[in-house]
Amino acid sequence: MAQPKRNQKTHSKITISTVEFYKIYMVMFHRLASGYSAYEQSFLLGKTDLFVRDVENPLKSKRYNIDDANYILLIYNLSWKDIIPAEALQDNYQLEVTSYPGDKRIPVYEIRKSAKESGSVLFRNFTLDKNEEKSEILIVTEEDKHVEPATQLFLSTYDDVKIYIDKLLIGIFFTEPKRALDIFKQCQLKFGITFHPRNMIKVLNFYTNKKSGVPKLDKERRDEFGRMLFVNSSSMHLH
Numbered sequence: 001m002a003q004p005k006r007n008q009k010t011h012s013k014i015t016i017s018t019v020e021f022y023k024i025y026m027v028m029f030h031r032l033a034s035g036y037s038a039y040e041q042s043f044l045l046g047k048t049d050l051f052v053r054d055v056e057n058p059l060k061s062k063r064y065n066i067d068d069a070n071y072i073l074l075i076y077n078l079s080w081k082d083i084i085p086a087e088a089l090q091d092n093y094q095l096e097v098t099s100y101p102g103d104k105r106i107p108v109y110e111i112r113k114s115a116k117e118s119g120s121v122l123f124r125n126f127t128l129d130k131n132e133e134k135s136e137i138l139i140v141t142e143e144d145k146h147v148e149p150a151t152q153l154f155l156s157t158y159d160d161v162k163i164y165i166d167k168l169l170i171g172i173f174f175t176e177p178k179r180a181l182d183i184f185k186q187c188q189l190k191f192g193i194t195f196h197p198r199n200m201i202k203v204l205n206f207y208t209n210k211k212s213g214v215p216k217l218d219k220e221r222r223d224e225f226g227r228m229l230f231v232n233s234s235s236m237h238l239h
Contacts, residue, residue, distance in 0.1 A: 009100040012059060015092050019084060020063055025138060026083040027064070028056050030076045035151020035196065038143045043201050044075050044180050046227025053143055058097045058109050067225050071181055077193070102141060111138040153196040156187075161199045164190055165207065169216055169232060177221055177229035180204070204230065 031041050031052070038052040045051065045068055054062040064072065073079065093113050102108040164187065168174060173186065180197075183204065188195045206213040208230070221229040 009098050012097045012099070014058060014095045014097055016058075016095060017092050018090050021093050021095075022085050023064055023069060023083050024055055025140075027069075027072055028140070030078060030082065032149065034076060035149045035153060037145075037147050037149055039145045039147075040197060040201060041072075041075065044184055044197060045071050046180050046223070046225075046229075049145055053145075056140055057107075057142065058095060058111050058140065059099065074181060075184070106144070107142040109140045109142075111140065148198065151196050151198075154192055154194045155196045156191050156199055158199040158202055160191075161187065162203045162206075165200070165203050169207075174217065174230065174232035177223075177231040179223065179227055179229060183230065 031038070038056065039049055042049055042051040042053075047068075051062070054060045055064060069080075069083070072083070076082075096112045098110040098112070100108055165183075168183075168186065180201075184195075184197050184200065187197070187200050204217065204219075207217040208215060208219045216233055217230045218233045219228050219230050221231065223229055
């Protein structure tokens with residue numbers, strides 16, 4: 001089968017609710033501004049590795065539910081007004097999505113729409129001007145799972161985070177199942193509110209990997225919303 005040309009483009013038309021549109025892409029804006037990868041946010045949400053990447057893909061139907069959104073507010077210390085428009089004059093947006101392979105054939109999505117909105121929202125190169133019909137382009141580039149964006153938040157060293165997680169393992173913290181967000185908030189108490197979870201995630205992955213790590217933690221359980229739970233492996237044998 002012939003490979004598609006590098007400059008080959010496909011065009012799709014999509015309808016999405018105004019609230020969902022803003023929720024997805026304003027969260028993406030805050031994620032990028034904080035230097036989180038899509039995978040890192042997925043991990044804190046307790047979801048599958050590519051969950052956030054799929055939500056941000058305009059050609060897929062995956063969305064943040066109300067519980068996901070509440071978690072996101074806690075991750076980035078936001079309020080609802082930061083991700084939901086205060087007023088919208090339309091229930092839905094009609095989007096035109098142009099997709100094509102970018103550098104290293106990574107999918108790129110150009111999202112165009114026209115709408116009248118009250119107020120003004122600046123979103124990277126995406127702007128809605130007050131009472132003005134205007135078409136702008138929002139560009140979304142699919143992320144590799146292992147990308148590590150630059151961040152101005154505090155990146156504690158892997159060793160420092162590992163020492164702290166070891167202390168939590170020795171104590172009672174992990175005797176009851178904990179969500180990734182619970183562990184993140186505990187690390188913020190230790191390292192400060194600007195703590196970035198990158199090395200925490202690496203330590204947790206090391207302690208749950210039965211092949212290449214040291215399986216001190218079990219992550220097979222899920223909570224009532226399907227979110228991953230972490231519990232001390234030794235505690236599992238006591239029940």
